[in-house]
Amino acid sequence: MARPSRASERRAELVAVARRAVVDRGVLDLRLRDIADGAGMSSGSVLYYFPSLAELLQEVQRDAVERFCDAREREASSELTPPARLRAMIGSGLPTGPDDELCVLLYELGTIARRDPAYAARHIALYERQVRCYTAILEAGAATGVFDLTDQAVTIARNLVALEDGYGLHLTQAVAPLERATAVAMLLAYARTSTRCALEDVS
Template sequence: MARPSRAHERRAHLIAAARRSVVERGLLGLRLRDVSQEAGMSSGSVLYYFPGLTDLLREVHREAVERFCDEREAVVRHESDPRLQLSAMISSGLPGDPRDELCVLLYELGAIARRDAACAAAYIKLYERQVGIYAAILQAGAATGAFTLTDEPLAIARNLVTLEDGYGLHITMAVPTLSPALAERHLRAYAAGATGVSL
């Protein structure tokens, strides 16, 4: 009887090793050998499962985007009041600290998106999914009278996601320029002004 293929398991192991390598070493100067050592495999073995380092990093990026968006959608799903949904969404969008694994991954891998169409498409998906969650909350709040919006829901949603991205980058720098708590206060102040609701 033929032995079951372990390709899926090996690929998952390599993706996890690449994820750890990006978080620990950063993307700048990362080599295939670094990932293979982290995985306890030879570089040739890595290339058996992925044509090159960029292909492996694309998969790490795709997985990180899915996980980040899924987590944010789950946080909102547990609330029915648009005000509580907006508050939960704001709390879930920033790095908890400069070493926040998921956020560091997304910022590090952003460098690839500047040159790689597949990674750029994943970043567009990340942005659009987050904007979509915010916009739905804002529309529901406006429809029920919970919010008095100062602009179109889509414009406010885009501003919130863009502010999160900018603040998150500053939080995860080698020398952070502001704390997660301060960034969240700024986000809440913008959201309060845009919705007419104290958050």
């Protein structure tokens, strides 16, 4: 009897090794050899599972985008009211600091989006998925009368995601120019102004 293929398992292992390597080394200095050494394989063996380093990193990006968005959507959907869901979204969108592996990974892979359409498309999908989640929360709040929006829901949503991206990038620097609590407070301040709704602080 033929032994079952371990291809899916090996691919998952390589994605995990590549993910750690991107966080540790940075994507611009990463080599195929780094992945092979981390996995205890030859470079040729890595290429058996992924035809190129670029394709392996695309899978790392796809996995990171899914995990990040899924976690945010679960956090928001666990709350019962639009204000609570909005607070949950804001609380889940910022990195905890330079050691936040998932956020650092997304920022690192985002640097490739300037040059590679495949990475750019997934980076845009990440942005739009977050915008859709914010928009749904804002529209639900407006429909129930708890929010009095100062602009279109999608405009407010886009601004919230852009603010998260900007503050988040600062928070992942070796020396962060602001604390996470400050970034959360500034996002909440914008959310309060744009929804005309008092929102409790989140940590």
